[in-house]
């Protein structure tokens with residue numbers, strides 16, 4: 408297995424997306440508090456770490472934590488909006504520090520839509536500049552995209568334009584919008600798509616990538632909406648491989664561990680041939696409709712074989728894959744009872760044991776209050792609803808002064 412952990416480096420951002428599920432919090436990291444979490448992932452035997460946020464490039468010690476994680480033997484990745492990474496010297500510093508992969512987010516190649524989704528102008532060209540700067544710095548680039556109501560009909564146009572302008576991008580990742588947290592929760596009506604809104608354009612995008620020999624992953628999309636590309640579902644791959652994920656949230660959730668990749672299912676799912684490897688419908692936030700699910704009747708084995716013999720997956724050791732043995736292990740894993748849900752946590756996760764994540768100080772509380780007030784003005788100007796929570800920072804318990 409090649410488990411990967413997530414470390415939220417900061418929780419503020421220089422963009423203001425209406426579907427942000429991890430907006431500003433009063434918690435902050437020093438290099439030392441991040442090192443402890445890297446050590447935690449190393450101690451768990453994890454393969455890699457994803458440095459994320461907020462916007463991780465806004466932390467002044469990002470290259471230092473990338474270097475430390477790399478020196479501890481972790482494969483280091485970063486998810487970024489691509490604004491600061493367009494600075495060539497910064498990209499070089501990250502490459503030299505050991506950053507292997509940068510996931511740069513591009514939601515739409517239509518400038519007006521990208522601008523509307525990001526809340527500021529000029530983001531698309533900056534993102535393309537970051538694809539070039541990272542490439543020059545020897546950092547592998549993946550392009551990430553949150554599927555939402557405004558880009559649902561042109562996901563295929565996005566990949567065609569990106570591949571034309573940056574042919575060195577070999578891997579694309581789609582995350583269907585998580586409508587359960589942050590601003591995504593309060594802007595559902597404007598931004599959460601129906602599954603049917605993107606089915607066709609996603610299919611065209613994946614078919615294009617498959618034909619061009621590129622790789623791709625899709626998260627929070629039921630297999631009946633990507634049946635021909637089921638091997639690329641993030642949930643399916645983790646179910647098939649029996650993987651887990653730890654997220655060090657830089658907020659009150661702290662460390663959570665996810666070993667269960669199943670969401671909710673409709674009545675028809677019981678007759679679906681892919682039920683045992685499908686993540687179902689993402690159920691937090693009550694934004695998606697189980698009525699959109701429809702069983703499929705395709706063979707399971709080729710999908711499992713494609714996942715388990717994927718030579719580009721660090722979790723896979725080339726060997727003769729034994730499907731019968733996999734079936735036995737898979738059934739044994741499924742026999743475990745599902746945990747009860749914790750209403751305060753993201754889906755299918757449990758509160759993880761682990762060190763404290765970040766610090767809340769008098770100074771960080773003041774910065775949090777100032778950011779919330781500035782963002783409230785921005786939200787009003789953009790017509791975006793600000794996430795739940797008071798403008799005053801004192802609601803969060805102070806952890807350290």
Ligand code: SF4
Pocket residue numbers: 629630631632672673675676679680681682685686687688700701702703
């Ligand atoms: S019908 Fe249910 S089990 Fe089958 S692919 Fe759709 S969501 Fe998954």
